[in-house]
Amino acid sequence: MTLATGQFTVTALSPRELYARLLADEPLFILDVRNEDDFKRSPIEGRANLTTLNLPYFAFLEDEDGSVVRVPQGREIVVVCAKEGSSQYVAGLLAERGYQARYLEGGFLAWGNFYDVRDVVSAPWGRIVQIARPARGDLSFAVISGGLAALIDPLRHTAVYQDLLAEAGARLTHIFDTHVHADHISGGPALAQATGATYYVHAYDAIHPIDMLPATIAYTHVQEGDQFQIGEVRITARWFPGHTLGQVNYRLDAPDGQSALFTGDGIFLRSFGRPDLGGKGEAWTPMLYRSLTERLPQMVDDTTLILPAHFSTLDESRAGGVFAAPYAEVRATNDVLQPRDEAAFTAFVLSHLPVFPPEYVEIKRVNIGLVEACEGKASELELGKNICALSK
Numbered sequence: 281m282t283l284a285t286g287q288f289t290v291t292a293l294s295p296r297e298l299y300a301r302l303l304a305d306e307p308l309f310i311l312d313v314r315n316e317d318d319f320k321r322s323p324i325e326g327r328a329n330l331t332t333l334n335l336p337y338f339a340f341l342e343d344e345d346g347s348v349v350r351v352p353q354g355r356e357i358v359v360v361c362a363k364e365g366s367s368q369y370v371a372g373l374l375a376e377r378g379y380q381a382r383y384l385e386g387g388f389l390a391w392g393n394f395y396d397v398r399d400v401v402s403a404p405w406g407r408i409v410q411i412a413r414p415a416r417g418d419l420s421f422a423v424i425s426g427g428l429a430a431l432i433d434p435l436r437h438t439a440v441y442q443d444l445l446a447e448a449g450a451r452l453t454h455i456f457d458t459h460v461h462a463d464h465i466s467g468g469p470a471l472a473q474a475t476g477a478t479y480y481v482h483a484y485d486a487i488h489p490i491d492m493l494p495a496t497i498a499y500t501h502v503q504e505g506d507q508f509q510i511g512e513v514r515i516t517a518r519w520f521p522g523h524t525l526g527q528v529n530y531r532l533d534a535p536d537g538q539s540a541l542f543t544g545d546g547i548f549l550r551s552f553g554r555p556d557l558g559g560k561g562e563a564w565t566p567m568l569y570r571s572l573t574e575r576l577p578q579m580v581d582d583t584t585l586i587l588p589a590h591f592s593t594l595d596e597s598r599a600g601g602v603f604a605a606p607y608a609e610v611r612a613t614n615d616v617l618q619p620r621d622e623a624a625f626t627a628f629v630l631s632h633l634p635v636f637p638p639e640y641v642e643i644k645r646v647n648i649g650l651v652e653a654c655e656g657k658a659s660e661l662e663l664g665k666n667i668c669a670l671s672k
Contacts, residue, residue: 290371292385293358295394299414302326302594303601311351312360313337313370314388322415322664324360324391327594337366340373349377356380363387391415392663395440400587400602405512405534407448408587410602411440417591417665418464419603421542423532426511430454431477432530432542433589434467436658441471452477454508454515458544458589459527460485460495460647462557462640463666465658469497469649482519485526488644489558495648502528518579520546522568523553523668531579540585541607546571548588549596549605551616551669556633557640562626569625572617582608590666616670632670 301308305327312319312334319334339348351357357379361367367383374381384391392415401408406425412418413435421432422444429450434441434457445452452475455468460481472479480502486495504519518529523545530542545553552572555564580586584607591603598604611617620628639661645651646661653661 290368290375291382293382294385295391296396298324298358298384298391299394299396299601302330302414303597305329305594307355308358309333309351309355310358310360311335311370311374313340313366314360314362318362318388322388322392324388324415325593325665337361337370340370343373349374349379351379353379356382358382358384360384360391361387363389388415389659392659393437395435395437396601397440397444398601400585400604401538401540403534403536403538405536405538406510408532408540408585409444410587410604411435411444412601412603413464414594415665416464416662419587419589419591421587423510423513423515424448424450425513425534427451428453428511430456430508430510430515431468431471432456432587433458433461433544434471436465436467436662438467438471438474441467442474454510455479456502456515456517456528456530456542457481457485458529458542458546459524460644461545461589462644463590463637463668464662465643465653466647469499469647472498480517482526482528484521485524486648488648488650489524489560490641491645491650493650495650497647497649518575520544520571520575520579522546522555522564522571524558525564525567527553527571529579531584538585539581539583540587540604541580542587542589544589545668546588547576547586547610547614547617548590548592548669549586549603549610550592550614552614553668554633554670555629556636557668561630561633565626565629566622568629569622580607582606586610590668592669629670634667634670637664637667 307329310332359367359371364387371381371383396412409422411420423430483501506517508515516531520527520529532540555568
C-alpha cells in the first residue's frame with residue numbers, strides 16, 4: 281500500500297516482510313509511536329541489528345519545528361502504531377522532513393495476528409510443518425502423512441490451520457494440546473468442533489488449578505503410552521508433569537528413522553516451562569525435576585528433534601526461521617538443563633520465576649470452557665509476548 285502525503289509518498293511494510301527482515305537480521309530502525317505502556321508490554325523484537333525507539337504519537341501533533349524527532353537520517357525508518365492510522369501520519373511527517381520512512385501495514389494489531397508457516401521436515405512419508413505466531417513467540421505444528429493430519433498445540437486463529445490442510449489435501453483426525461495453556465487461547469476445541477477431529481488433553485489439566493472446577497469442553501483423556509497412527513508415522517504420548525500436572529510430550533517416529541518430540545512447555549530450546557502457573561510452584565518444581573532428569577532421557581535420543589511450543593528470541597531459530605534442534609544440541613546449549621541436584625535445581629527455579637501475569641488465570645478458564653471470550657477480550661488477554669519460560 282502506498283500513501284501520498286503532499287508531494288511525498290510513503291509505502292507500507294507488511295507483517296510478512298517485516299518478519300523476513302527480522303529473521304535475516306537486516307539493519308532496521310523501528311519508531312514505535314504507541315503509548316509507553318503498550319510499547320513496554322509488547323515491543324517488536326528482533327536480533328542485533330534491530331534498533332527501536334518509542335516516541336508516542338501525541339508528541340508529533342504540535343511538533344512544528346521537528347525538534348521532537350530523534351531518529352537517524354540516512355536509513356529507513358519503519359513507523360509502528362496500534363492500528364496503522366497514526367503511523368501513516370508520522371511516516372508522512374518524517375517524509376516531508378527528508379526521512380526515508382515507511383509504516384507497518386495494519387499496525388501492531390496486524391503484527392500480533394500474523395502467522396508464519398514453514399516446513400520443519402519434508403520427507404517421502406510426509407511433513408512436519410511449523411505454524412508460528414512471531415509477535416508472541418508461540419509455536420504450533422502439523423504432522424501430515426498419507427492424506428491424514430494431526431495438529432499439536434494449535435493457536436487461536438484457526439483459519440491458518442484449515443488453509444494449510446486444505447492446500448495439503450489432508451484430513452484432520454487428531455488434535456493434541458500438550459497441556460492446557462495459560463498464555464494463549466487454544467484453537468483445539470474450535471477446530472475439533474469444526475472438523476470432527478478428536479481433541480486430546482490430559483485429564484489432570486481438565487481441572488482449573490486455581491478454581492478447581494472441571495472442564496466443560498469436550499475432550500478425550502490422553503494417557504502415558506497412548507499411540508496414534510497418522511498415515512505412515514506413529515505418535516506416542518509421554519506424560520511430563522511439572523509445568524502443569526497434565527503436560528504431555530508427543531514423540532513422532534517415522535519409517536525412515538526420523539524422530540521428533542513435541543515438548544509443549546516441557547522444555548524449550550534454551551529454557552524450560554516455569555512450574556508456578558498453577559499457583560503451586562514449590563509443589564510442582566520437584567515433579568519438574570524428575571521429569572527432566574528421569575522421564576526425558578527415556579523419550580529421546582541424541583538425534584531426536586526438539587519442537588517446543590514457544591521461543592524467547594529469534595536467535596533460537598535455524599536459518600530459515602525454524603525453531604528446532606536435535607536433543608544433543610539442546611542438552612549442550614540449554615543452560616537451565618545443566619546437571620544440578622534436586623535441592624540446587626529447586627533453589628534455581630524458585631529464584632528465577634518471572635512475574636505472574638494475572639491474565640493467565642483467565643486464559644486457563646477460557647481454555648477449559650469455564651468462560652467465553654469474544655475476539656476483543658481474547659486479543660486483550662493475549663496481548664504481549666508469552667512469559668512461560670524460566671527467566672534467564
